[in-house]
Amino acid sequence: MAIPLVDLRAQYVAHKLELDSALHDVIDGASFIKGKAVFEFERNFAAYSEARHAVGVANGTDAVRLAIEAMEFEPDAEIVTVTNTFIATAEAVTQARARVRFADIDRRTWLIDPKSIRDALTPNTAALLPVHLFGTPVDMDSVAAIAHDRGLKVIDDSAQAHGARYKGRRVGSLGDVSTFSFYPGKNLGAFGDAGAVTTNSDDVDERIRLLADHGRLEKYEHLVEGWNSRLDTVHAAVLDAKLRHLDQWNASRRRIADQYSELLADVPEVEIPEVTAGAEPVRHLYVIAVEERDRLRQHLAEQGIATGIHYPIPLHLQPAYRHLGYARGDFPVAEWLAPRILSLPIYPELPDDQVAFVAGAVRSFFGRS
Numbered sequence: 001m002a003i004p005l006v007d008l009r010a011q012y013v014a015h016k017l018e019l020d021s022a023l024h025d026v027i028d029g030a031s032f033i034k035g036k037a038v039f040e041f042e043r044n045f046a047a048y049s050e051a052r053h054a055v056g057v058a059n060g061t062d063a064v065r066l067a068i069e070a071m072e073f074e075p076d077a078e079i080v081t082v083t084n085t086f087i088a089t090a091e092a093v094t095q096a097r098a099r100v101r102f103a104d105i106d107r108r109t110w111l112i113d114p115k116s117i118r119d120a121l122t123p124n125t126a127a128l129l130p131v132h133l134f135g136t137p138v139d140m141d142s143v144a145a146i147a148h149d150r151g152l153k154v155i156d157d158s159a160q161a162h163g164a165r166y167k168g169r170r171v172g173s174l175g176d177v178s179t180f181s182f183y184p185g186k187n188l189g190a191f192g193d194a195g196a197v198t199t200n201s202d203d204v205d206e207r208i209r210l211l212a213d214h215g216r217l218e219k220y221e222h223l224v225e226g227w228n229s230r231l232d233t234v235h236a237a238v239l240d241a242k243l244r245h246l247d248q249w250n251a252s253r254r255r256i257a258d259q260y261s262e263l264l265a266d267v268p269e270v271e272i273p274e275v276t277a278g279a280e281p282v283r284h285l286y287v288i289a290v291e292e293r294d295r296l297r298q299h300l301a302e303q304g305i306a307t308g309i310h311y312p313i314p315l316h317l318q319p320a321y322r323h324l325g326y327a328r329g330d331f332p333v334a335e336w337l338a339p340r341i342l343s344l345p346i347y348p349e350l351p352d353d354q355v356a357f358v359a360g361a362v363r364s365f366f367g368r369s
């Protein structure tokens, strides 16, 4: 048996006619940039995310960058994000000419720790950039309380959390701006790079549309200098077709995650993160923490089970951020987690017997039947 971490082909095969037809319509219409499907998807994704606006952009990194750019912060503005995330979150801050400040993770949820956010605040802090990592919404009430106290903006990186809810509200409607990636392996994935931002602010929506399309109002009238960061029509058509299935796929992910949690519940060597109070996660990743991570990983690989590590090096210890002056010991929880965290296979089409096989292989490593 070979069990991959994700299987993108399984989803394509299951919806081949629908996806082929969506692609064919774009090719036939030959409107590859700003075609009808882009506006349809933006409307449907805004409605799905319970936000007033959605703007399609080129990828999830640009979504974060454009969200920050649209806020027009002072040049020395600092933005607090979490040290355990994909580097794109932090890269986008620097690309938007703001300064990155890191915060630690919470020991129970493994997501950004509001106490650590408070420690990172300075008079120059302009925004908070929490990440709904693994598909689990962060403690947004605490984040919003800090933002409210200090007059800060909240940009939530929702690249792993399409469709998740926090206290009944959809991710995409929680912050001032929410950013999404449609990288192929995400819960909602395009056939290439794609992304979006959602917001309830008419001004932010307008500003991001302008910046993502060469700062133009009319074809050759440019209000400001912008970028080329549009969502291609082919991707929009694929995403619009897939969006109709997202709730069902997320439900499958939840069922798989629950199955893992149940099958591993009596193995004390395996730690499973707590879900944030009031959150309904969408299980982009299923992560565990164990003391002998690398040996367990090897044991699983020998049985044909692929695993991932999200992420092996906290951002504050990455060579790319050495100039920020952080040191080992600055964020003890993230540093505790990094050598222990392991991602088990999860994707909507993963069959139940394979979930049981993976859980059984983890159990056998710890001498359980």
Ligand SMILES: *Cc1c(COP(=O)(O)O)cnc(C)c1O
Pocket (backbone or CB within 6 Å): 059, 060, 061, 062, 085, 086, 088, 089, 131, 133, 157, 159, 160, 180, 181, 182, 183, 193, 194, 195
């Ligand atoms: C995937 C991802 C991004 C970047 O998205 P791209 O579309 O690959 O640019 C940003 N943040 C997080 C948390 C991600 O998982």
